[in-house]
Amino acid sequence: MAKKKTKTTKSKPTVGKATKKPSKTFSFKLSSQQKLIFGSLLIILGVLMFIAFLSFFFTGKADQSTLNQLASRDVKTENWLNKLGAWVSDLFIKKGFGISSFIFSGLLFLSGIYITLDINKSRLRRYWIWGTLIAIWLSVFFGFFAHKYDLLGGTIGFEVNSFLQDYIGKIGTILLLLFVLIVYLAIRFKVTGHSIVNLFKRAKSDIKSDFKSTDDPKEVALDNDLSAEAEDIKSAFDLKVTENKKMSEPKPAAKTETMHNVSVAKPSEEKSDDETELDIEIETVEEEVSEEDNLSNKLVEDFGQFDPTLELSKFQFPPLDLLKRYDTEGIKINQTELEENKNRIVETLNNYKIGIASIKATIGPTVTLYEIVPDAGVRISKIKNLEDDIALSLSALGIRIIAPIPGKGTIGIEVPNKNATIVSMRSVIASKKFQNCDMELPIAFGKTISNETFVVDLAKMPHMLMAGATGQGKSVGLNAVLTSLLYKKHPAEVKFILVDPKKVELTLFNKIERHYLAKLPDSEEAIITDNTKVINTLNSLCIEMDNRYEMLKNALCRNIKEYNAKFKARKLNPNDGHAYLPYIVLVVDEFADLIMTAGKEVETPIARLAQLARAIGIHLIIATQRPSVNVITGIIKANFPARIAFRVTSKIDSRTILDGSGADQLIGRGDMLFTQGNEITRIQCAFVDTPEVEKVTEFIGGQKAYPDAYLLPEYVGEDGGTTIDNNIDDRDKLFKEAAEIIVISQQGSASLLQRKLKLGYNRAGRIIDQLEAAGIVGGFEGSKARQVLITDLAALAILLSDEN
Ligand SMILES: Nc1ncnc2c1ncn2[C@@H]1O[C@H](COP(=O)(O)OP(=O)(O)OP(=O)(O)O)[C@@H](O)[C@H]1O
Numbered sequence: 001m002a003k004k005k006t007k008t009t010k011s012k013p014t015v016g017k018a019t020k021k022p023s024k025t026f027s028f029k030l031s032s033q034q035k036l037i038f039g040s041l042l043i044i045l046g047v048l049m050f051i052a053f054l055s056f057f058f059t060g061k062a063d064q065s066t067l068n069q070l071a072s073r074d075v076k077t078e079n080w081l082n083k084l085g086a087w088v089s090d091l092f093i094k095k096g097f098g099i100s101s102f103i104f105s106g107l108l109f110l111s112g113i114y115i116t117l118d119i120n121k122s123r124l125r126r127y128w129i130w131g132t133l134i135a136i137w138l139s140v141f142f143g144f145f146a147h148k149y150d151l152l153g154g155t156i157g158f159e160v161n162s163f164l165q166d167y168i169g170k171i172g173t174i175l176l177l178l179f180v181l182i183v184y185l186a187i188r189f190k191v192t193g194h195s196i197v198n199l200f201k202r203a204k205s206d207i208k209s210d211f212k213s214t215d216d217p218k219e220v221a222l223d224n225d226l227s228a229e230a231e232d233i234k235s236a237f238d239l240k241v242t243e244n245k246k247m248s249e250p251k252p253a254a255k256t257e258t259m260h261n262v263s264v265a266k267p268s269e270e271k272s273d274d275e276t277e278l279d280i281e282i283e284t285v286e287e288e289v290s291e292e293d294n295l296s297n298k299l300v301e302d303f304g305q306f307d308p309t310l311e312l313s314k315f316q317f318p319p320l321d322l323l324k325r326y327d328t329e330g331i332k333i334n335q336t337e338l339e340e341n342k343n344r345i346v347e348t349l350n351n352y353k354i355g356i357a358s359i360k361a362t363i364g365p366t367v368t369l370y371e372i373v374p375d376a377g378v379r380i381s382k383i384k385n386l387e388d389d390i391a392l393s394l395s396a397l398g399i400r401i402i403a404p405i406p407g408k409g410t411i412g413i414e415v416p417n418k419n420a421t422i423v424s425m426r427s428v429i430a431s432k433k434f435q436n437c438d439m440e441l442p443i444a445f446g447k448t449i450s451n452e453t454f455v456v457d458l459a460k461m462p463h464m465l466m467a468g469a470t471g472q473g474k475s476v477g478l479n480a481v482l483t484s485l486l487y488k489k490h491p492a493e494v495k496f497i498l499v500d501p502k503k504v505e506l507t508l509f510n511k512i513e514r515h516y517l518a519k520l521p522d523s524e525e526a527i528i529t530d531n532t533k534v535i536n537t538l539n540s541l542c543i544e545m546d547n548r549y550e551m552l553k554n555a556l557c558r559n560i561k562e563y564n565a566k567f568k569a570r571k572l573n574p575n576d577g578h579a580y581l582p583y584i585v586l587v588v589d590e591f592a593d594l595i596m597t598a599g600k601e602v603e604t605p606i607a608r609l610a611q612l613a614r615a616i617g618i619h620l621i622i623a624t625q626r627p628s629v630n631v632i633t634g635i636i637k638a639n640f641p642a643r644i645a646f647r648v649t650s651k652i653d654s655r656t657i658l659d660g661s662g663a664d665q666l667i668g669r670g671d672m673l674f675t676q677g678n679e680i681t682r683i684q685c686a687f688v689d690t691p692e693v694e695k696v697t698e699f700i701g702g703q704k705a706y707p708d709a710y711l712l713p714e715y716v717g718e719d720g721g722t723t724i725d726n727n728i729d730d731r732d733k734l735f736k737e738a739a740e741i742i743v744i745s746q747q748g749s750a751s752l753l754q755r756k757l758k759l760g761y762n763r764a765g766r767i768i769d770q771l772e773a774a775g776i777v778g779g780f781e782g783s784k785a786r787q788v789l790i791t792d793l794a795a796l797a798i799l800l801s802d803e804n
Pocket residue numbers: 422423468469470471472473474475476477625669670671684685686687688
């Protein structure tokens with residue numbers, strides 16, 4: 001992939017410092033001149049080594065006696081490179097690897113060339129590794145001949161060979177060397193069983209065709225490798241064709257016969273021959289590694305994959321003990337209750353002349369499902385209409401009839417248990433299903449009617465709408481969602497934006513602000529309780545969404561998962577504006593309240609986010625007490641396929657949220673219906689109490705955190721940039737200084753002032769307004785920095801002196 005420079009529109013806040021540049025390590029970098037000097041030195045050394053080695057085979061014996069006296073100048077050696085040559089070649093060839101030592105001189109020479117010409121170093125490294133291994137292998141192999149030619153394998157070869165022979169014998173050593181050779185060929189040249197078979201086949205067909213051509217000298221195979229003779233014939237043949245063409249254009253085969261008496265094998269015959277004999281040989285080509293891949297591979301080799309959790313590498317997930325066990329946990333079967341309910345159902349149905357073939361009970365935490373198979377010929381709608389009668393005869397609230405149960409040939413009657421059991425958060429978090437799940441954003445909601453832990457992936461939903469009348473368990477449900485994520489996701493991987501108009505429900509999560517929360521740069525509190533701030537946050541989230549899409553586009557990725565995987569593999573350069581992207585989960589409690597106060601201003605960004613944000617890891621969870629149509633509008637509903645309904649007060653509300661009835665028949669206290677499309681599942685929501693959440697958040701909050709919450713992009717509301725302060729006397733004390741900074745950097749951004757002058761966002765924003773009023777910076781341009789209208793300090797000085 002060609003390296004692509006990308007630019008994002010703003011300086012992105014990072015996950016703490018999750019986007020660290022690859023850490024600076026000591027790098028041995030040479031200038032071009034140094035490369036030439038060092039490279040040519042290696043080339044010369046390689047050549048010298050080669051000469052010394054070569055000479056050793058002629059002069060080695062003669063120099064043998066002088067080796068101990070090399071220090072003395074008077075001693076004469078015969079090696080072509082004299083004393084040093086004699087010593088080095090003795091060291092490498094005699095004491096070392098034998099004739100395979102030539103490989104090292106070659107490697108030195110090659111290194112010199114690579115360094116001088118600045119060619120890809122990773123290949124050179126590979127040459128060295130493989131070269132050394134080959135040298136060892138050869139010397140061990142030549143060790144077999146050591147008793148005759150000791151210089152072939154050198155001392156190392158001899159010693160290793162005899163060592164191996166001592167333990168596995170001669171045959172064992174040969175086989176071991178053969179095995180190593182096969183491993184080498186397989187890895188280095190990607191040789192496979194197939195390619196060997198193909199090689200043999202080709203050799204066979206070559207030999208066969210050679211035999212054929214010698215059998216009948218007249219027959220010349222007209223293939224691509226025409227021999228010189230055949231070439232002559234062909235040219236003559238072509239010539240004749242052109243001559244003949246002028247006359248009568250006879251058939252080419254006849255022409256050849258008349259001219260040269262050469263029979264050309266009929267193409268069709270040749271083809272059939274080829275078909276039986278020739279097999280396509282597929283050459284295994286080593287995949288070309290593109291420049292960027294190469295770099296990323298090297299980075300991954302050197303530093304390992306990028307680890308977003310590195311900055312808080314010591315972060316500990318909260319232990320299970322922080323969550324409470326409940327006495328009423330665990331399903332107890334009440335046989336008499338079961339029996340009674342069964343009898344009543346059968347009786348009621350009998351009263352209406354509905355016979356039952358069989359009945360089966362599944363006991364859940366809060367309700368028991370009686371599955372009945374009616375006698376043949378009974379109309380389902382008849383049973384469905386008896387809902388109220390059955391409820392009356394069972395004298396129980398919240399009877400729900402599912403007729404038929406999707407995927408089963410039965411009718412279900414859900415009857416609440418007299419003594420509901422609590423599904424504790426602890427039990428669902430501890431469940432294998434949750435612990436072993438491989439989801440991006442796993443949520444353990446609770447338990448289904450058959451007492452299975454119900455785990456869903458928020459990333460797949462991709463947004464969730466939650467409704468329920470007051471006191472039915474919405475807040476507990478939201479806490480269950482957040483707790484699930486806290487137990488499974490590292491602070492680097494997920495960030496929450498919490499909107500809590502009630503001001504009391506989500507405040508506990510304040511403690512994990514610097515771990516898990518995201519906020520606007522200028523806000524002090526991460527949890528948003530003020531409705532006007534919600535608008536800014538939502539718009540800022542839209543900017544974040546646009547930025548993320550831009551980043552994904554530049555990285556050629558379709559979704560956040562691919563993008564993060566690429567970033568982890570170091571294929572995306574942080575200097576090009578890329579960063580590891582955590583998931584962002586926006587939780588809005590009391591959505592109705594928000595819509596009432598802010599209306600369209602909230603609905604538009606929510607709808608935009610709901611429509612577009614799924615691919616870039618922004619997920620919305622919206623909870624409301626009143627699921628009326630003016631709160632949950634068509635556009636919002638269409639984009640929230642996952643719905644959760646706690647008990648609602650009317651069938652209409654149930655229809656609004658679930659597109660069907662059922663939620664009005666729930667029994668409350670966490671009894672809920674979940675749908676992600678067609679199927680509706682009844683679940684008992686896990687119960688997590690405030691003290692438990694407090695303990696979990698305290699545990700997390702007590703650990704090392706990022707310096708700040710995850711900062712969302714700056715968003716200045718529509719009126720934010722227009723309140724221009726014209727009064728010179730009211731200007732900020734730091735106005736002049738700020739103007740100078742802006743003019744020098746030619747960048748009209750409040751965050752620059754924040755950084756340079758160490759100001760809060762509000763003050764920096766005010767100064768920017770004053771600068772705009774003074775004509776130093778241009779108007780507000782959305783997420784982009786403002787234009788600077790003054791080009792240098794001199795012009796600024798003139799402008800300011802004119803004002804006074
Ligand atoms: N899953 C559950 N298991 C057992 N009891 C529950 C469960 N969920 C809620 N409850 C009970 O219901 C009470 C009210 O729950 P919760 O505060 O979540 O209601 P709510 O829907 O948020 O109400 P509101 O909209 O007024 O805030 C809880 O205090 C608790 O006693």
